[in-house]
Each structure stands twice: as C-alpha cells, then as structure tokens.
Amino acid sequence: AQSVTQPDIHITVSEGASLELRCNYSYGATPYLFWYVQSPGQGLQLLLKYFSGDTLVQGIKGFEAEFKRSQSSFNLRKPSVHWSDAAEYFCAARLQGSARQLTFGSGTQLTVLP
Amino acid sequence: DGGITQSPKYLFRKEGQNVTLSCEQNLNHDAMYWYRQDPGQGLRLIYYSQIVNDFQKGDIAEGYSVSREKKESFPLTVTSAQKNPTAFYLCASSKGGGDEQYFGPGTRLTVT
Numbered sequence: 021a022q023s024v025t026q027p028d029i030h031i032t033v034s035e036g037a038s039l040e041l042r043c044n045y046s047y048g049a050t051p052y053l054f055w056y057v058q059s060p061g062q063g064l065q066l067l068l069k070y071f072s073g074d075t076l077v078q079g080i081k082g083f084e085a086e087f088k089r090s091q092s093s094f095n096l097r098k099p100s101v102h103w104s105d106a107a108e109y110f111c112a113a114r115l116q117g118s119a120r121q122l123t124f125g126s127g128t129q130l131t132v133l134p
Numbered sequence: 135d136g137g138i139t140q141s142p143k144y145l146f147r148k149e150g151q152n153v154t155l156s157c158e159q160n161l162n163h164d165a166m167y168w169y170r171q172d173p174g175q176g177l178r179l180i181y182y183s184q185i186v187n188d189f190q191k192g193d194i195a196e197g198y199s200v201s202r203e204k205k206e207s208f209p210l211t212v213t214s215a216q217k218n219p220t221a222f223y224l225c226a227s228s229k230g231g232g233d234e235q236y237f238g239p240g241t242r243l244t245v246t
Contacts, residue, residue, distance in 0.1 A: 029174070054234060063138075063224055063237035064177075110176060114232070121167065121192065122235065124176035 022047050024113050026125035033101050034133045041096040041128050043111030051113040053094040054122070055085055058108045067109075070094060081105070106132040136161045138238035140225050145243045147219075155210045155241045157225035166208035167226040167235060170194060177224060183208055184231045212243065219245045 025044045033039055045051060052071050056064040068079025075087040085096045094111060111125040138159045147153045159166065165184045169177040179192030183202040197216025202208055208227075212219045222242050226235040 024176075052232075056237075061240070061242070063140075063239045064226075066234055066236070069234055121179050121182055121231075122177075124178075126174065126176045 022051075022113070022115070022123055024111055024123050024125040026109075026111055026128050028128045029126070030129045030131065032131040032133060035103050036100050039096075039098045039101045039105070039130070041109050041111075041130070043094045043096065043125060045092050045094065045111075045113045047092075047113065047115065049115065050089060051115050053085075053087060054112040055079065055083070055094075055096045056110045056112060057081075058110065058127075060107075064110060067096070101130075101132055103132045103134065106130055138225060138227055138236060140223075140238040140241050143239065143241060145241055147243070147245050149245055150214045151245075152214060153212050153219075153243065153245075155212065155223055155225075155243070157208045157210065157238060158206055159208075159225075159227045159236075159238075160206060161227055161229075161236065162205070163227035163229050163236075164205070165228045165231045165233075166202065167228075168192075168198070168200065168208070168210045169224045169226065171222040171224060171240075180210065180223075212245075219243060 023046045054069045055067040058064045068077050070077045070087045108127045110127045112122040114122045141156045167182040168180040181200040183189035199211045224240045225238040228235045
C-alpha cells in the first residue's frame with residue numbers, strides 16, 4: 021500500500037541551528053511530493069513541492085527539500101531556524117498522473133528553543 | 135483576497151444531532167476536499183469533488199455526507215451515524231484534481 025512516513029514525531033532545536041525533517045515514501049513509482057506547515061489551530065500552508073527535474077527544491081520561508089530516489093526520501097531542511105518556525109510539518113505524496121488524492125504523513129512537531 | 139473560508143471556527147453539538155460545516159472558496163478551483171485531523175495523526179480524506187455535482191468517497195466517508203451544487207461551495211454534514219465526530223475538520227481546494235491543494239483555516243467540532 022502507498023504510504024508516507026515521518027519517523028520523527030517531535031523535534032527540538034535551538035534558534036539559529038540547522039533543521040532537517042525526514043520523510044520517506046512507499047510507492048510503486050516516484051510520486052509528486054509536498055511539504056506543508058501547520059500552526060496551532062490553523063490550516064495547512066504549502067512550503068514546497070517536487071514534481072520532476074532538479075532534486076533540490078526551494079520553498080517559502082527559507083526552506084528547501086531534497087528528493088533522493090535511491091532512499092525514497094524527501095527531507096525538509098532549513099539552515100537556520102527562527103522561533104516563528106515552531107509548528108507541525110506534514111509531508112504528503114500522490115501518484116503522478118493520477119486523480120487519486122494526497123496521502124499525508126503523521127506529522128513532525130517542531131519546537132524551537134530560544 | 136482569494137482564499138478558502140470555513141465557518142464557524144468552533145462548533146459544539148450534542149450527540150445525535152447532524153451538523154453541517156461550511157467551506158467556500160473564491161479561487162475558481164474545480165476540485166475541493168474535506169479532511170479530518172485527529173491529534174497525533176495526519177490528515178485523512180473524507181470526501182472529494184473534482185467538478186460540480188460530482189463527488190467521491192475518501193478513506194473515511196462513513197457517517198459523513200457532502201454536496202457540490204456550486205463550484206465555490208462544498209459543505210460537509212457530520213451525521214449522527216459518525217461514531218466519533220469530535221475532530222478538527224479541514225477543507226481544501228485545488229485548480230485540478232492533481233494540483234497542489236490550498237487549505238482553509240479549519241473548523242473544530244466538539245460533540246458531547
């Protein structure tokens with residue numbers, strides 16, 4: 021079955037430190053991949069997406085993600101975290117060329133220490 | 135401003151009552167979606183609609199119903215048949231069925 025896994029339920033980093041959030045997918049073919057961020061009690065905001073081409077994708081708010089086919093991964097990174105980055109982050113995927121909908125990971129809660 | 139609105143933000147109901155959650159978008163998107171979010175879980179798809187007057191069940195449709203009479207609107211009814219309706223409900227839309235989805239601010243439903 022198709023699935024998206026975020027192995028880290030909760031991550032804590034200090035402000036100014038680098039960040040990497042992990043995402044692995046299990047699909048028969050390379051899916052389209054997305055990262056979303058959710059602040060408490062709010063909807064989700066799209067950070068970035070990967071459809072094809074360059075495997076390093078730039079997004080909003082200084083985030084980037086790297087697609088690695090060999091590892092079935094799409095990890096989210098930020099070189100220097102700000103206190104306002106504290107939120108929950110969701111990785112999502114869907115099959116290319118399919119009308120089927122997004123499959124979400126269970127999310128990673130990010131805490132930023134001052 | 136273009137966007138997706140969900141109302142109300144908080145909703146309280148007694149067990150056994152049906153309740154309808156509103157979702158409106160002015161993005162001129164064809165596709166709309168309803169998700170349910172529970173603590174510690176990702177989003178689970180309830181229903182989706184790719185065009186007006188057509189919709190499909192998602193992974194957890196039991197106890198829910200929808201309609202899509204207008205392109206801008208996709209209301210979700212949580213019926214008394216839904217065994218555990220207390221949750222955070224998110225509506226989303228996309229230009230087409232395969233494009234990235236944009237989310238509304240959500241409605242938190244509490245049933246007691």
